[in-house]
Every structure is written in C-alpha cells, then in structure tokens.
Amino acid sequence: MIDILSSILILAGVFFYLAGCIGLLRLPDLYSRLHALTKADNLGLGLLIAGLTLHSPELLTILKLLLIWLAVLAASATSAHLIARQARRQETGA
Numbered sequence: 001m002i003d004i005l006s007s008i009l010i011l012a013g014v015f016f017y018l019a020g021c022i023g024l025l026r027l028p029d030l031y032s033r034l035h036a037l038t039k040a041d042n043l044g045l046g047l048l049i050a051g052l053t054l055h056s057p058e059l060l061t062i063l064k065l066l067l068i069w070l071a072v073l074a075a076s077a078t079s080a081h082l083i084a085r086q087a088r089r090q091e092t093g094a
Contacts, residue, residue: 002054009051016044030087038080042073 020040027033049069053062 006051006054009047009054013044013047013049013051016040016047020044031084034080034084038076042076045069045072 017040020037023036023040024033027036046069049065053065056062056065
C-alpha cells in the first residue's frame with residue numbers, strides 16, 4: 001500500500017513539473033510564466049519528496065529531504081522576486 005501511495009505522489013509531482021514547463025512555454029508574459037513555474041515546481045518537488053520519504057527507512061534521510069525542499073522553496077521565491085523586480089524596473093525605466 002505504501003508503494004502505491006508513494007508512486008501516486010511521485011507521479012503527481014512529475015505532473016506538476018510538466019504543467020510548470022508547459023506554463024513556461026505557453027503563457028504570454030514574464031509574470032505569468034514566473035508564477036506558473038515557481039508554484040508548480042514547488043508543489044511538484046513537495047509531492048516528489050513526500051513520495052520519497054515513504055520509501056526512506058531512516059529519519060535522517062527524511063529530514064535531509066525536507067531541508068532540501070525548504071531550501072528550494074526559499075531560493076525559488078527569492079529568485080522569482082528578484083527577476084520580477086528587475087523586469088519591473090526595466091519596464092518603468094528606473
């Protein structure tokens with residue numbers, strides 16, 4: 001049962017990654033692309049890590065996976081903010 005749930009979570013994570021990539025290619029402007037990519041990738045990674053933690057027998061490995069997810073959440077939010085702010089500055093000519 002755990003293997004089935006883990007597989008479902010991993011496949012859902014891959015689906016969200018795919019949706020984020022499609023959003024990156026199809027959405028019209030930078031802000032929409034950033035939103036789609038960061039949200040879908042963060043959720044996709046969270047689902048992947050949830051699926052992987054079900055397979056991990058060690059608590060230390062689970063904690064490392066969660067720490068990686070938190071680091072990626074912080075990094076993606078920060079980088080998306082910096083990209084959007086720079087684009088906004090270029091639009092306004094500041």
